[in-house]
Amino acid sequence: MTDSTPVPLGATAPGGIPDQPDPAGGVGRAGRRLAGEVAFAVVSAALGVYAIIGAGFIRVPPGSASVLGPRAFPYAVGVLLVAASVAVVVQIARGRRGVPDDGEDVDPDAPTDWLTVAKLVAIFLSQLVLIEWAGWPIAVAVVFAGAAIVLGARRCWMALLIGLGLGLVTQLVFGAWLGLSLPAGPLLDWIPIFHG
Amino acid sequence: MDSLTALLEGFATALQPQYLLIALFGVFIGTAVGVLPGIGPAMTVALLLPLTYTLDPTGALILFAGIYYGGMYGGSTTSILLNTPGESASIVTALEGNRMAKAGRGAAALATAAIGSFVAGTIATVLLTFLAPGIAKLAVQLGPADYFALIVVAFLTVGALLGSSIPRGLVSLGLGLMLGLVGTEVLSGQQRYTLGVPSLADGIDVVLIAVGLFALGETLYVASRLRHGPVRVIPVTRGWRSWLTRDDVRRSWKPWLRGTAIGFPIGTIPAGGADVATFLSYATERRLAKGRARAQFGRGAIEGVAGPESANNAAAAGVLVPLLTLGLPTTATAAIIISAFQSYGIRPGPLLFETQSGLVWALIASLYIGNVLLLVLNLPLVGMWVKVLRIPRPYLYAGILAFAGLGAYALHFNVFDTLTLLVVGIVGFLMRRYGYPVAPMVVGGILGPMAEEQLRKSMAISQGDLAYLIHSPFAIAAYTTLAVIIVTGIWLKRRKARLEASPTLVPTGAIAAVDRVDAPADSAARDRE
Numbered sequence: 120m121t122d123s124t125p126v127p128l129g130a131t132a133p134g135g136i137p138d139q140p141d142p143a144g145g146v147g148r149a150g151r152r153l154a155g156e157v158a159f160a161v162v163s164a165a166l167g168v169y170a171i172i173g174a175g176f177i178r179v180p181p182g183s184a185s186v187l188g189p190r191a192f193p194y195a196v197g198v199l200l201v202a203a204s205v206a207v208v209v210q211i212a213r214g215r216r217g218v219p220d221d222g223e224d225v226d227p228d229a230p231t232d233w234l235t236v237a238k239l240v241a242i243f244l245s246q247l248v249l250i251e252w253a254g255w256p257i258a259v260a261v262v263f264a265g266a267a268i269v270l271g272a273r274r275c276w277m278a279l280l281i282g283l284g285l286g287l288v289t290q291l292v293f294g295a296w297l298g299l300s301l302p303a304g305p306l307l308d309w310i311p312i313f314h315g
Numbered sequence: 316m317d318s319l320t321a322l323l324e325g326f327a328t329a330l331q332p333q334y335l336l337i338a339l340f341g342v343f344i345g346t347a348v349g350v351l352p353g354i355g356p357a358m359t360v361a362l363l364l365p366l367t368y369t370l371d372p373t374g375a376l377i378l379f380a381g382i383y384y385g386g387m388y389g390g391s392t393t394s395i396l397l398n399t400p401g402e403s404a405s406i407v408t409a410l411e412g413n414r415m416a417k418a419g420r421g422a423a424a425l426a427t428a429a430i431g432s433f434v435a436g437t438i439a440t441v442l443l444t445f446l447a448p449g450i451a452k453l454a455v456q457l458g459p460a461d462y463f464a465l466i467v468v469a470f471l472t473v474g475a476l477l478g479s480s481i482p483r484g485l486v487s488l489g490l491g492l493m494l495g496l497v498g499t500e501v502l503s504g505q506q507r508y509t510l511g512v513p514s515l516a517d518g519i520d521v522v523l524i525a526v527g528l529f530a531l532g533e534t535l536y537v538a539s540r541l542r543h544g545p546v547r548v549i550p551v552t553r554g555w556r557s558w559l560t561r562d563d564v565r566r567s568w569k570p571w572l573r574g575t576a577i578g579f580p581i582g583t584i585p586a587g588g589a590d591v592a593t594f595l596s597y598a599t600e601r602r603l604a605k606g607r608a609r610a611q612f613g614r615g616a617i618e619g620v621a622g623p624e625s626a627n628n629a630a631a632a633g634v635l636v637p638l639l640t641l642g643l644p645t646t647a648t649a650a651i652i653i654s655a656f657q658s659y660g661i662r663p664g665p666l667l668f669e670t671q672s673g674l675v676w677a678l679i680a681s682l683y684i685g686n687v688l689l690l691v692l693n694l695p696l697v698g699m700w701v702k703v704l705r706i707p708r709p710y711l712y713a714g715i716l717a718f719a720g721l722g723a724y725a726l727h728f729n730v731f732d733t734l735t736l737l738v739v740g741i742v743g744f745l746m747r748r749y750g751y752p753v754a755p756m757v758v759g760g761i762l763g764p765m766a767e768e769q770l771r772k773s774m775a776i777s778q779g780d781l782a783y784l785i786h787s788p789f790a791i792a793a794y795t796t797l798a799v800i801i802v803t804g805i806w807l808k809r810r811k812a813r814l815e816a817s818p819t820l821v822p823t824g825a826i827a828a829v830d831r832v833d834a835p836a837d838s839a840a841r842d843r844e
């Protein structure tokens with residue numbers, strides 16, 4: 120599962136520069152899309168291979184020879200993944216491409232903006248550190264404000280203010296009232312109601 | 316009759332003030348989140364999961380019932396009122412509802428959707444009440460091989476029928492099964508595919524898979540192609556009188572009933588859930604329309620809202636039949652509900668009606684209550700939903716990210732879950748971009764471990780004889796049905812593709828085309844009135 124991360128992130132790199140300035144923009148974009156589509160199928164197939172190889176390393180307890188052991192199901196999953204991924208690659212080669220999802224807020228004509236995606240991923244990663252170091256309210260404020268600004272919020276201070284408000288409200292509702300143990304963080308821990 | 320007494324007892328529980336309040340809150344928050352654009356019922360249920368963590372099981376399930384029905388219903392308001400060209404065709408209500416709203420008949424569209432949802436939801440819940448105990452009784456006699464057959468049916472129908480092509484659905488299913496493999500193997504106690512990470516020893520929580528794929532994946536995907544500029548919401552005229560005229564009711568009641576008749580059975584079989592049901596209902600209404608209504612189809616026919624919306628809610632109740640009686644989730648939303656059950660140590664399945672009878676009947680009673688509350692809340696609160704629709708998109712998606720983070724962290728209060736969520740989210744983003752359906756992955760993640768368990772039980776009984784898997788008449792029937800479902804499903808999808816491509820419907824992909832067609836449609840509708 121973690122195996123699949125390097126490739127998606129790697130795929131971010133070539134597309135990281137926004138798509139427009141390239142004089143052959145249309146062709147380059149379509150080419151990258153095709154490459155990405157094939158890469159996703161190939162990584163899925165690789166995951167299947169990993170499932171099959173990994174299954175070989177699962178210890179089979181002695182005395183269970185006649186019964187289905189702990190390897191059989193992983194083998195089946197691996198074979199399914201490999202077979203289905205190969206079928207997708209064959210479909211792509213025959214010209215049956217994937218249709219990107221529609222949505223109410225999706226602009227059907229916009230090119231994929233990898234930079235925004237990378238920024239959002241980076242902002243979300245900040246939670247790994249911030250939740251435990253700075254506390255839940257601040258971690259939420261950073262994620263909310265950061266994401267809103269990246270997505271084009273007009274006023275930065277507004278985004279920060281709402282983010283901080285959201286962090287405090289969720290801390291109060293979920294931490295203090297519903298009793299989930301969200302860390303309030305060093306800044307707020309001395310206030311009894313936040314301590315939960 | 317037994318079930319009637321049990322149901323009354325369920326009502327006695329669900330009508331207690333604190334549970335009634337919980338139901339009200341669930342319906343309200345479910346609708347509010349479901350109304351948010353880009354958030355489907357699965358994401359609504361996944362995002363609101365942390366709310367239930369500290370309630371007692373009865374309260375949590377009642378809250379869930381409210382959120383589920385509210386989330387299912389909320390989407391119709393969005394598709395009727397949100398003025399987005401290039402709208403996804405999967406929300407069939409948008410086809411006619413959006414056009415009605417543009418012609419100034421938004422209130423009527425909302426009203427027929429709300430009343431249709433109520434009628435369909437109530438009839439379907441009655442059917443659930445009387446069918447479920449019987450099915451559960453039959454299901455008690457099923458052996459592991461039969462269960463395995465049922466799970467295979469669910470896998471293949473969900474995998475093969477959702478999404479644009481069969482291999483893509485199966486890849487998605489395979490990725491979910493792969494995630495389901497991670498963790499400690501039950502019989503020998505050894506770890507599989509954990510890469511030595513101790514936090515993975517307990518496996519990957521389905522909540523992470525669902526929230527990652529739906530909330531995070533969807534947000535990243537929308538962010539990658541965000542529509543900038545102001546949000547255009549179609550205004551709704553106020554006042555009770557303009558909601559439904561006598562003529563509207565006359566044209567709506569048959570579609571309500573037909574939608575229910577189509578939606579409930581489709582919900583109960585694993586055939587893609589509400590999407591297929593709404594589409595079928597729309598196609599039926601279009602074919603049956605005569606005279607003036609026929610001319611209106613494609614420009615705002617009320618039948619095209621009333622039918623699919625009823626089918627949608629009837630299917631939502633239908634999905635609960637296999638969920639409660641067999642423990643089989645047939646949609647992504649159902650998969651999330653099952654994981655919520657499991658977090659309370661409740662295992663949905665045939666024994667549920669015996670071991671947790673009070674709980675189940677309280678849940679079913681709260682479905683009736685939820686339906687009434689939906690009707691009571693929704694019409695008067697339209698003004699509020701419109702405000703919700705106007706939330707500037709940067710804040711909306713930033714908020715979804717924040718709540719997704721909450722859902723992940725609140726599972727075990729461990730940031731490793733946050734990281735897992737992000738990885739699954741990136742996979743979900745790529746799947747959307749490259750045209751893979753995400754629902755099979757969620758279903759695979761939750762049913763995979765169950766499938767392995769049942770398969771190994773069967774093999775232990777038969778001493779490794781594979782023929783045991785098809786020894787019982789039930790299993791043979793299940794595999795035969797599977798073949799039939801897949802063949803008809805593929806046929807239906809071909810039809811759907813043809814219908815979408817047919818010229819009477821406005822092609823939904825192109826902004827330019829929609830704008831060009833809208834203008835005459837609006838004036839034509841006005842001329843008629």
